[in-house]
Amino acid sequence: MTIPQSPFSRRPAWSVAAIGLPLAILIGGCLGSPRVTSDSINRPAPTAVAGFPASWQPAKPLRKWKSIVLHHTATEAGSVKSIHAAHRKRITNGKPWLGIGYHFVIGNGKGMADGAVEATFRWRDQLHGAHAGKQAQNQHGIGIALIGHFDKQPPSPAQLASLRRLVFHLKTAHAIPTTGLIGHGEIKKTACPGKLFPLATLKKEFAGKMPTR
Numbered sequence: 001m002t003i004p005q006s007p008f009s010r011r012p013a014w015s016v017a018a019i020g021l022p023l024a025i026l027i028g029g030c031l032g033s034p035r036v037t038s039d040s041i042n043r044p045a046p047t048a049v050a051g052f053p054a055s056w057q058p059a060k061p062l063r064k065w066k067s068i069v070l071h072h073t074a075t076e077a078g079s080v081k082s083i084h085a086a087h088r089k090r091i092t093n094g095k096p097w098l099g100i101g102y103h104f105v106i107g108n109g110k111g112m113a114d115g116a117v118e119a120t121f122r123w124r125d126q127l128h129g130a131h132a133g134k135q136a137q138n139q140h141g142i143g144i145a146l147i148g149h150f151d152k153q154p155p156s157p158a159q160l161a162s163l164r165r166l167v168f169h170l171k172t173a174h175a176i177p178t179t180g181l182i183g184h185g186e187i188k189k190t191a192c193p194g195k196l197f198p199l200a201t202l203k204k205e206f207a208g209k210m211p212t213r
Ligand SMILES: [Zn+2]
Pocket: 070, 071, 072, 131, 184, 190, 192, 193
């Protein structure tokens, strides 16, 4: 038998909420911090390291990364979520994939915001990729996929700006060699990342200093 809960037992929680929330807003306001929401009360904001998003800095010990492999999804739309769902259905050598094969995805406004960069569980957990079709690059290559079909239209300016920022961050943070930025088609017989993808320009830039912008 359950004992009916006294309405008074809720009082302390009520009191905390009634006093605590306005107090938090007041304190936050005094310090000039951004507007306090229930979300920011419960969770500290991620810390940006050296001007880059915290999600780009994996918490796990790092793998020895040697290259960055660029891909397009060859689809009009997509997101980490939709690719993850599709890749979980794939089977290689009788084993199902863990999930999305890339380490990062850059959105095009159809499924993810245009230019949005999302790190996947493979990056967070510093796992091998499933994107290159080659053992060496799956083990030691960071897989970045841009949503879009770049045989049909080029990546958006926002996607390219985000990609530049990401690859230069990875180059610096993980000591990727200046020749380490490669298109998927350079290691496997595939049109990926598409004929309208500015691969030659990006490779040239990558070999030099980080662009100042
Ligand atoms: Zn590819």
